Amino acid sequence: MTHHSFVFLFSIIWCQVSAQNVDRGLFPDILNLSASPSPQAKINVEMFSDMGAWHAYCLPGVNDNSGGFVGPIVMGMEGRFISDCSSSLIMKTEGKAINLMYFKSKHTYLPGMLTLSYENKELRIIRQLIFINRRQAMIHTRIVNLGKESQTLEVALQGSFYDVGIVTGGKNNVTLKLNDDKGRYAIQFTNKAAMKVAGRSYTADFGIKKIAPNKELSFTQIETFTVSNQDYHAFTPKSPKSFTKELQANSNRWNGYLKAYFSQAPNLSSGQQKLAVKAIITLMTNWRSAAGDLLHDGVFPSSSYNGFYGFWSWDSWKQAVGLCLFNPELAKSNILSMFDYMDSLGMVADCIYLDKSENNWRDTKPPLSAWAVEKVYQKCNDVAFVAKMYPYLVKYHRWWYAHRDHDGNGLCEYGSTDGSRIAAAWESGMDNAVRFDSAVIVKNGAFSYSFNQESVDLNAYLYAEKKHLASLADILGKKEESGRWNEEAANLLKLIRDAFYDQDSGYFYDRAILSKSRIKVAGPEGWIPLYTGVATPEQAEGVLQRMMDPTYFNTTIPLPTLAVNNKAFNPQNGYWRGPVWLDQFYFGIEGMRRYGFHREAEMFKVKLLENAVGLYDDDPIFENYHPLTGKGLNAPNFSWSAAHILMLLANK
Secondary structure (H helix, E strand, O other): OOHHHHHHHHHHHHHHHHHHOOOHHHOOOOOOOEEOOOOOOOOOOOOEOOOOOOEEEEEEOOOOOOOOOEEEEEEOOOEEEOOOEOOEEEEEEOOEEOOHHHOEEEEEEEOOEEEEEEEOOOEEEEEEEEEOOOOEEEEEEEEEEOOOOOEEEEEEEEEEOOOOEEEEEEOOEEEEEEHHHOOEEEEEEOOOOEEEEEOOEEEEEEEEEEEOOOOEEEEEEEEEEEOOHHHHHHOOOOOOOOHHHHHHHHHHHHHHHHHHHHOOOOOOOHHHHHHHHHHHHHHHHOEEOOEOOEOOOEEOOOOOOHHHOOEEHHHHHHHHHHHOOOOHHHHHHHHHHHHOOOOOOOOOOOEEOOOHHHOEOOOOOOOOHHHHHHHHHHHHOOHHHHHHHHHHHHHHHHHHHHHOOOOOOOOOOOEEOOOOHHHHHHHHOOOOOHHHOOOOEEEEEOOEEEEOEEOHHHHHHHHHHHHHHHHHHHHOOOHHHHHHHHHHHHHHHHHHHHHHEEOOOOEEOEEEOOOOOEEOOOOHHHOHHHHOOOOOHHHHHHHHHHHHOOOOOOOOOOOOOOOOOOOOOOOOOOOOOOOEEHHHHHHHHHHHHHOOOHHHHHHHHHHHHHHOOOOOOOOOOEEEEOOOOOOEEEEEOOHHHHHHHHHHHHOO
């Protein structure tokens, strides 16, 4: 064995052992959760939430000596801070206040837990925060006497809330009822406390406590947020076990997530492992449990951006494929959440909210749902889930041909239900893509409109859906249906190859319905036929040349959403006019691999991971990235970016 072979073998063994013995304690402060809120603060911070809760917390900033966690942030139709600190620690000795600014402090974020630590020669103070269910967080406080003499302390917790509702006190508890039925936030102290409420502030006084040397005083509180009066009455508060038992359950759950993922991605570098944990954290922070008109748990695109406080259809399906690598039950729920609102015709809404009157029925999103269901099945072998989803998937697939095939030629278009261009562009998922700049809306029927161009990515996705539906039919023993899906796929395959590929430029483009001319705007839609296996080997070679060309797509971070040489290329402000979106990047390199271009795919993957600013630091994962500078753009803590990072790292 050569020296290099030995080093390589050692590396593999080390990674496999680390995957088996992974512990969340190896991944402190993956994100910087420090925040300094105000009543007007935008929710663009990194935050900690878990278990689908609708509230979140941050760590204190450098000069914050309150001794408490920042927030909470509460989330409903929008998100906002309701307090700087809902639970500050107040201590006195001999009537004199103890100021924590003179203590050494260390604040830590481990996956699933926040910790505040303060220490001087005489005292050690530790406050830990975990979530114990979908509505409740638990904060445990320990005050340890490090001195040689007993210490007598007056101990209390204080909090105040912004002008967002009415504060009332009860026995060992305080409640903030938000205005306009926007939710109810309650703190229950498990230790006996003298409660005092004044305006929007409260004090929970635990009295005078004597702590012997090397002994400690501890107390616990439960913080509950319900998103509405209806949610308040529907939720049964948990009677928690001891904090020790709750913390052990929390640790087991999070270590389970990490072990599940790393067992499928055993050969990652230390930096890649940290990035994977960041991606898992991002998805778990954006997890929201069923509430209001959201009937299943799902995942926000980003909790850090108010415009994304709902569930989106193709987001949910892409998120599910990432989630099934470590939390398949949430992946299933994420898919089901969207199909709860399939209409009688088979359409799935673009996005859904706590209040269903806000749901967007003007358009849907590209059909990736059967892909997600098959990926989830491959992880958990849940035939019952496939059986439940299969009729919905079939109905949704047929809806496209009934309502988005203007001339009935078997090739579909993006469109809208209200005849608007903007909703038709939204339906593509590429809201302002240049390929639609000259598109015109044509009517198909009642509440059914299309662009006057057939889109190559849509039809390639529909081809892939037919193949996935064939596989799902096989799983259910529906052999004849499987055969029909495969036959349909074979027919569509030829249509796509003939209609959308331009031999002269070696690339796939959308095509006008009437003139049959191709809309020669080079974007990611052109490599989707590689991802879905539609392209011939010769066509794939042509597309690869464009992907590898620096004047098209081979940028610092490869595969921007518009070719560099297009005059409309504008990554900084263009949204779908130049930034690199990680879903389209993933489809691109998976397409390369499918046709045997493994070296090129690996090169692009390395360029992304090395050049996307902040991926290996404590910066958030962004919605998209600047292809020339690597800067993160638009919404931070973005779920489908996180999901695709998990797929990329695991080569799934």
